Amino acid sequence: MEDSNMEKKLQGSKRGSSQREIPIPPAALLLLVMVLMNILLYLYLDHVFVSPLPSGVEARPCPFGTFRMGQMKNCSPWLSCESLRTAVRKLKRVGEGAVKRVFLSEWKEQKVALSQLTSPEMKEDFLHGVKMLKALQSEHVVLLIGCCEDDGTLLTEYHPLGTLKTLEETLNLPKYQSLNTWHHRLKLAINYVSIINYLHTSPLGTLVMCDSNDLDKMLSQYLLASNFHIVANDLDALPVVHKSNGTLIKCGHRELVGEFVAPEQLWPYGEETPFDDERMPPYDEKTDIWKIPDVTSFLLGHVEGSDVVRFHLFEIHQACKKKNPEERPSAQEVLDAYRRF
Ligand SMILES: Nc1ncnc2c1ncn2[C@@H]1O[C@H](COP(=O)(O)OP(=O)(O)O)[C@@H](O)[C@H]1O
Numbered sequence: 001m002e003d004s005n006m007e008k009k010l011q012g013s014k015r016g017s018s019q020r021e022i023p024i025p026p027a028a029l030l031l032l033v034m035v036l037m038n039i040l041l042y043l044y045l046d047h048v049f050v051s052p053l054p055s056g057v058e059a060r061p062c063p064f065g066t067f068r069m070g071q072m073k074n075c076s077p078w079l080s081c082e083s084l085r086t087a088v089r090k091l092k093r094v095g096e097g098a099v100k101r102v103f104l105s106e107w108k109e110q111k112v113a114l115s116q117l118t119s120p121e122m123k124e125d126f127l128h129g130v131k132m133l134k135a136l137q138s139e140h141v142v143l144l145i146g147c148c149e150d151d152g153t154l155l156t157e158y159h160p161l162g163t164l165k166t167l168e169e170t171l172n173l174p175k176y177q178s179l180n181t182w183h184h185r186l187k188l189a190i191n192y193v194s195i196i197n198y199l200h201t202s203p204l205g206t207l208v209m210c211d212s213n214d215l216d217k218m219l220s221q222y223l224l225a226s227n228f229h230i231v232a233n234d235l236d237a238l239p240v241v242h243k244s245n246g247t248l249i250k251c252g253h254r255e256l257v258g259e260f261v262a263p264e265q266l267w268p269y270g271e272e273t274p275f276d277d278e279r280m281p282p283y284d285e286k287t288d289i290w291k292i293p294d295v296t297s298f299l300l301g302h303v304e305g306s307d308v309v310r311f312h313l314f315e316i317h318q319a320c321k322k323k324n325p326e327e328r329p330s331a332q333e334v335l336d337a338y339r340r341f
């Protein structure tokens, strides 16, 4: 009995079965060293992989209605009206669109973006945007920290690199010049098409990014996170298409012009006939597909190799520009083609 216990101890497979037995110092020492090494390894891995959380990305997902950002360990409920009124300090204005005025602000010593409704007429769009932000929280969408529908305020994660509109300036900064390569820029295009694909296959149905009647407008709806990932930010104009019951959409009620919008978004009855929203035929999410080649071309820019990428993407981009929306590929098909590159 004693012998077999001893044997087990020597093998290190059983410990402390009897305190009166004489311990074997080398084995105990070995065990202690192993435990210490494990603790050290754990602490090292914890330091390397957990502490420097890139803001908001690895931290997700949190349960619905909660968020986690920066160094926060746990998910916390979205801030309420009360907290937005008392615990958020505005620092400076960083942007404005038709619906929201956006301020770099501070909450618990963290930088955040406070958006305020610009005018009561835009409340409906604002509320739609809030609803979408809430429902679409994921790696593809800006992190929601809180909202107060009564006050028309909204708190999101602040992204100091701003929108895609200023991508070229950002890439020209000495700090980011190493990322100004065709390879990183193609990654951004893949990232962008992944977001479109996410919106087209979202939990709420097929959503169309309508606030995109020209390239600048489109680019201003997406933020560039510091980890060089794109997130969709402005979701105020995202109508839903229901293919099954034939529900199509229109991006606003006014006449659209120019080459950036899809041909089916243009008034089809000629210049002599005045525009009439009632007679304007509706369309679907393939308008987003039409716009992909232009956005991608902007994202690729003009660096060594970007023309080679453009050449390789020529065929799929030609398909995106088919006049007949039904002949255009899905976002998933575009994504597959980009990833095959
Ligand atoms: N989280 C943010 N971080 C940094 N800048 C932001 C953030 N949110 C918005 N902005 C800036 O504010 C501008 C307007 O915001 P946006 O949500 O698009 O308002 P609108 O709905 O009125 O178009 C953006 O184009 C961007 O420049």
Ligand SMILES: [Mg+2]
Binding pocket: 097, 098, 211, 220, 221, 234
């Ligand atoms: Mg906007």
